[in-house]
Amino acid sequence: MASIKTLAKREEERLRFGWGHALCAGCGIPIVVRTVLNSIEEPVVVANATGCLEVATTLFPYTAWNVPWVHTAFENAAATISGVEAAYRVLKKKGKITKDIRFVAFGGDGGTYDIGLQALSGALERGHRFLYVCYDNEAYMNTGIQRSSATPLGAYATTEPPGKASFGKHRHRKDLTQIIIGHHIPYVAQAAISHWQDLSRKVERAIAKDGPSFINVMSTCFRGWRHEAKLTTEIARLAVESRFWPLYEVDEGEWRLNYVPEEPIAVRDWLKLQGRFAHLFQPEEKKEVIAEIQAEVDRQWEELLARCKVVPSA
Amino acid sequence: MATRVRERLRQVLTGHQAVAEAMRQIEPDVVAAYPITPQSEIMHYFAEFVANGKVRTELITVESEHSAMSACIGAAVAGARTMTATASQGLALMIEIVYIASAMRCPIVMAIANRALSGPINIHCDHSDAMLGRDAGVAQLFAEDAQEAYDFMIMAPRIAEHPEVLLPVWVNLDGFTLTHTADVVELLEDELVKEFVGEYKPRYPLLDVDHPTTQGPFALPEYYFELKRQQVDAMASVPRVLLEVQAEFAKLSGREYQGFFEPYHLDDAEYAMVVMGSTAGTAKEAVDRLRERGEKVGLLKLWLFRPFPREEVAAALEGKEAVAILDRAFSLGSFGPLFLEVSSALYEAERRPRLYNYTYGLGGRDTTAKQLEEVFHQIQDERLSKEMHYINLRE
Numbered sequence: 001m002a003s004i005k006t007l008a009k010r011e012e013e014r015l016r017f018g019w020g021h022a023l024c025a026g027c028g029i030p031i032v033v034r035t036v037l038n039s040i041e042e043p044v045v046v047a048n049a050t051g052c053l054e055v056a057t058t059l060f061p062y063t064a065w066n067v068p069w070v071h072t073a074f075e076n077a078a079a080t081i082s083g084v085e086a087a088y089r090v091l092k093k094k095g096k097i098t099k100d101i102r103f104v105a106f107g108g109d110g111g112t113y114d115i116g117l118q119a120l121s122g123a124l125e126r127g128h129r130f131l132y133v134c135y136d137n138e139a140y141m142n143t144g145i146q147r148s149s150a151t152p153l154g155a156y157a158t159t160e161p162p163g164k165a166s167f168g169k170h171r172h173r174k175d176l177t178q179i180i181i182g183h184h185i186p187y188v189a190q191a192a193i194s195h196w197q198d199l200s201r202k203v204e205r206a207i208a209k210d211g212p213s214f215i216n217v218m219s220t221c222f223r224g225w226r227h228e229a230k231l232t233t234e235i236a237r238l239a240v241e242s243r244f245w246p247l248y249e250v251d252e253g254e255w256r257l258n259y260v261p262e263e264p265i266a267v268r269d270w271l272k273l274q275g276r277f278a279h280l281f282q283p284e285e286k287k288e289v290i291a292e293i294q295a296e297v298d299r300q301w302e303e304l305l306a307r308c309k310v311v312p313s314a
Numbered sequence: 315m316a317t318r319v320r321e322r323l324r325q326v327l328t329g330h331q332a333v334a335e336a337m338r339q340i341e342p343d344v345v346a347a348y349p350i351t352p353q354s355e356i357m358h359y360f361a362e363f364v365a366n367g368k369v370r371t372e373l374i375t376v377e378s379e380h381s382a383m384s385a386c387i388g389a390a391v392a393g394a395r396t397m398t399a400t401a402s403q404g405l406a407l408m409i410e411i412v413y414i415a416s417a418m419r420c421p422i423v424m425a426i427a428n429r430a431l432s433g434p435i436n437i438h439c440d441h442s443d444a445m446l447g448r449d450a451g452v453a454q455l456f457a458e459d460a461q462e463a464y465d466f467m468i469m470a471p472r473i474a475e476h477p478e479v480l481l482p483v484w485v486n487l488d489g490f491t492l493t494h495t496a497d498v499v500e501l502l503e504d505e506l507v508k509e510f511v512g513e514y515k516p517r518y519p520l521l522d523v524d525h526p527t528t529q530g531p532f533a534l535p536e537y538y539f540e541l542k543r544q545q546v547d548a549m550a551s552v553p554r555v556l557l558e559v560q561a562e563f564a565k566l567s568g569r570e571y572q573g574f575f576e577p578y579h580l581d582d583a584e585y586a587m588v589v590m591g592s593t594a595g596t597a598k599e600a601v602d603r604l605r606e607r608g609e610k611v612g613l614l615k616l617w618l619f620r621p622f623p624r625e626e627v628a629a630a631l632e633g634k635e636a637v638a639i640l641d642r643a644f645s646l647g648s649f650g651p652l653f654l655e656v657s658s659a660l661y662e663a664e665r666r667p668r669l670y671n672y673t674y675g676l677g678g679r680d681t682t683a684k685q686l687e688e689v690f691h692q693i694q695d696e697r698l699s700k701e702m703h704y705i706n707l708r709e
Contacts, residue, residue: 043523047388058531060541068520071530072387072414079381083346083388083396086372088521090343091394093370097521119384122377 001201007038014066016044021064022056026229028219028236029053031193032135033106036215037067039203042102045084046070049077049111052142053135075115078123078132081105085128102207103130109150110140113176124183124212131206131213134176137221145224149174152244153296154289155276156226162279167289172296180214181250187213189249193220194237198247198258205251218245226275235273242270243301248308256310267294323501329492332460332499333399333425333485334359336467338369339507342423343394343514346374346385350404351437352489353427357399379404383411390420391529393519395471398422401489402429405443409450415482416451416545418530421474421514422482424452425467428591428642429489430677438678439489441591441642445651447620451545452482453552454620456590458576460497462617463487465569468502471511472559478551486619488592490678502567510566549621556618574623576615577630579605583612585690586631586667588656589640590616593674593681597640600686611690616652624659631660634667636693640705642675649702670698674705681705 016037023030045068048054054071057064072080081103091097107116112134139157140146147157153172162168181188186209191199206213220236222229239245242265247258268290271277280286333356347357364373376382382398389396415422428444430436457463466485474483518527533541560571579601589597594615604611614630631637641650653671660666670693674681685705692698
């Protein structure tokens, strides 16, 4: 596993991403991108779904990318990279390319859970060798905090706001990681920006697979989640500590839980730090909604524990 | 010797087979496609070629046409010669990405087995799917028969990949009428085709990791307009490039396609018809019959719909008494797309013919030579309404 020194040295020697991007100070996405790209030794080609990452890094005529990068539309990053990867395979066979190249697609939760799900499923089933990284910030942040199928129960979203007749998002989030696991691809994992070492190790495992791999990374958005920008990684860490976002992987079919919180915090304590859940606490606390969120977190945690062969001690 | 070769390569093929044979001979690096009637068999034949090692193409069997087009862009920007085939709803699903393929200047060759758009759902031919690409920035050719479809497929990569073009090229062939019927098609020898299309040499391949490129960036009001303007120039280069490619193709095949349309008894005609696709064959039959009776009628069979050859079409039709423009698609709320082009092209003409718009053949409705003879007779009457006319429609 690459140490932080190695990652930093790689970034110094071959900056792959970073020049003057326009992502918010306090955004979680560049943490995802830098950790992913610095964890890969080989030359890498990136495809990007439409979203914050794409618009804030490629404002023509500038670019924040020092690796080959392609964007076509919102719902098709996986399909686009599958074309790139197929071209690579055939051109390599014909001797027109000699280098070993790795392929990574980045998409947000909107471009992955929702509009891009079909293209992603298709590309995974076809077995292209690429890593798909979803930076999951639980809503359509680029277009203005609209609800996605990754938005948790009770959260504020501009298209499902709380009001006199509503407590915000009415449905639990979709469990995309489990859907991807159902594709039986070589490697699937859940990670978070707060646990960069875990993410880096997962990227190394994923990129070594001779087939498709997927990592779902929780990436907080302070604008949409309504917390201080300096709390970005802390909020992500507490999502893990509350078991709301377990870190785990399914490697060649083997389920492994990667982290067990020693003293898990109540989900309520995590919710309370974020303005997007403020309406659950005032004017009076909506105890049933909070209890329902906690119950679902507990249920999923137990389900995960039952499936994992490897469980580290707390 | 030459005659014997010609005979060997003269085969009875469906439109599907003719297109698939062209694809086999070109041997693109990547093909991404999704099944849809009446395109499917093109891909069946091509998949057989892949399965039997006759081509080294990577065939991406995507889960939708949207992904087909997206994968095609990925492959094309990566530096691969890329093709696809589709029809109707498949093209409708692709169209978002077709615009992007054009803007990203991807020379993707696309065979379109023309079929009506839903709804109601219908699997038979008309040109409403092709009209989806009217404003998309793709060059569009229409074939009258399987031979033309084959020939256009061979020419298409040369047009698409020309450095001054770099746009998708659509080869339109009428669904069922051409795709599912057999005709005599004269193929070229494999080596000749390979030599003719040459090697694809992209200027800025994404896979050149030593020279990283950012492809498909975000362009705001400061640059968007200029980037779109470049597509105008690219489209404007198509006619000149097409003529060059046609001239080279004529040397190779002996088949002359000098121009953007085939005039059929047009020069001395007083009454003319404009049509695209397989119905041109029916129209020729109508012209022959009327010519036998001494009527001065003629046909303009359009090959190149996009970019629209305004000046050439105007010059060919100027001075005629009347022209019937046959559209196989509606532009609901206006006249047919082809009519609008032809009438606009003739606006500046000094001797402007009377123009009439006929819609025909929607959803595979049959059109006969007899009906087209009637059209030629109707337009001779100066009192004929200038409103839309319909061929073989129950009112």
